[in-house]
Amino acid sequence: MAPAPTLASADRRIEILKSAAAAFRRRGYHGASVDEIASALEMTKGNLYYYFRNKEEILYACHEYSLDVLLALLDDVRADASTPDQKLRRLILAFVHLLLDELQATALTIDLQALSPPLLRKIIARRDAFDRGLREIIQQGMDAGTFAPGNPKMVAFAVMGAVNWITKWYDPAGPLTSEAIGQAFADYLVGGLTRMPGEPAPPLPPPAR
Amino acid sequence: MAPAPTLASADRRIEILKSAAAAFRRRGYHGASVDEIASALEMTKGNLYYYFRNKEEILYACHEYSLDVLLALLDDVRADASTPDQKLRRLILAFVHLLLDELQATALTIDLQALSPPLLRKIIARRDAFDRGLREIIQQGMDAGTFAPGNPKMVAFAVMGAVNWITKWYDPAGPLTSEAIGQAFADYLVGGLTRMPGEPAPPLPPPAR
């Protein structure tokens, strides 16, 4: 309602990225039109080309931005001196929060393959860095015996899949808060499902309904 | 190499679906062209319209086919009289197998939203049926105390996410067989990650590398 005060150019770029991320999530990269991205911001599509060279650059910037956020998170988690299971738990909680509340539920889900090879390589390199960090935490847990032995790569893929998939069913208007989802996922993905007879349940907040 | 013997019409339809599913997975629905789907089968795009009314109908048929396969699996698993954890394990193993070896790694991953509302509703109804079946198994495990208490809906989402995400990183030419992936995922998603001190590890095949 308030007549938007003129935005600095950098802010405008971020506005565009958010609109684009939302459109890409709903329709996919090829399905979302440049006009659609612009209209959501009440600007013309021609104007977008003042801020970005082309549609691909917008997609690239979306991924770049998401990775900035996620790699910063990873660094944070690595730095704190806690046990692997605490680290993993914190990582999942924060990932879900960032994904749903800051990244328009888009992060790593949108068509990477739509990028041309040079840009694609850059993004993949950074995504791999994130993967490695995640695997490292899992490996540490296995080495320490906190986690069951297994293939850390596969566990990492499973965790990433579970979390990224949230964007497919999450409804911001629905009853589930990003907080509650994060808790439930951290509980399950770190604590596990099966309870051996007589095993004490790990500390839980009042059982989520 | 062998000059393909003339295929019956129904077989030809399935060939098309497989090619389409592969193309959709790589490029997304809007990114994949009708011509691309046809060329992979060495036919012209015009010819596709002898078998399907339009591109959307191809997408619809892909989902329909996937759901046929998956709902049949669900029925199978429900019918067998075993414990919830065994059922869940079997479901995951078979799901991964079907997904990677039969469904061109495509199942539920491709842009549902690209379907027009009437078709979309039909697919969503069947997908929900699958979800309900999965949740039911999880609920039974929780009721029986085999599984930790929690929200079965969230656990089901996490499992589906982990499994469907496989299509994003699986490489048929890579070292991992669909079998190995299924085992690792079933181990993790059913057995869990965390080991309490002194807890016996659940039976595992020789620790996967």
Next chain:
DNA sequence: CACAGCGTTGAACGAGCGTTCAACGCTGTG
């Protein structure tokens, strides 16, 4: 008041793609 430049507009272009369709060959039948 003149000027400069940033941000914006809206029309236009051109390519790509989904879809249509008239025509064609091949196969089996009478």
Next chain:
DNA sequence: CACAGCGTTGAACGCTCGTTCAACGCTGTG
């Protein structure tokens, strides 16, 4: 040999969408 019909072709159409660009208003400066 004539005919029918299935499966196929390839060209053409029309629409959508990404991209370009000349022109315009608004704001602040000298």
